[in-house]
Amino acid sequence: MRVLILPALALALTLTGCTTIANTAVDVVTLPVKAVSAGVDAATTSQSEADEKRGREIRKAEEEAGRDAREREKACRKAAERGEPCPPPPPKPEN
Numbered sequence: 001m002r003v004l005i006l007p008a009l010a011l012a013l014t015l016t017g018c019t020t021i022a023n024t025a026v027d028v029v030t031l032p033v034k035a036v037s038a039g040v041d042a043a044t045t046s047q048s049e050a051d052e053k054r055g056r057e058i059r060k061a062e063e064e065a066g067r068d069a070r071e072r073e074k075a076c077r078k079a080a081e082r083g084e085p086c087p088p089p090p091p092k093p094e095n
Contacts, residue, residue, distance in 0.1 A: 068090075
């Protein structure tokens with residue numbers, strides 16, 4: 001029985017070294033692929049990221065429009081208190 005334990009133990013130790021070497025080789029081979037993939041991900045914008053950015057732009061524009069409308073209402077109220085006509089809205093900027 002002792003005769004079988006020693007070769008089995010020696011075989012197990014040598015095989016663990018092979019798997020470590022194999023894992024290292026796989027890591028070395030896949031490293032350039034991972035680096036290029038990370039660079040492409042950083043350089044490109046996904047559809048969901050583009051949608052989020054567009055949503056932020058729309059919300060910002062709506063906030064500005066709401067703020068402008070409140071300012072016009074306030075100016076119109078003050079003008080009405082003074083007995084003056086409501087001032088015209090400012091011209092829209094061209095994009």
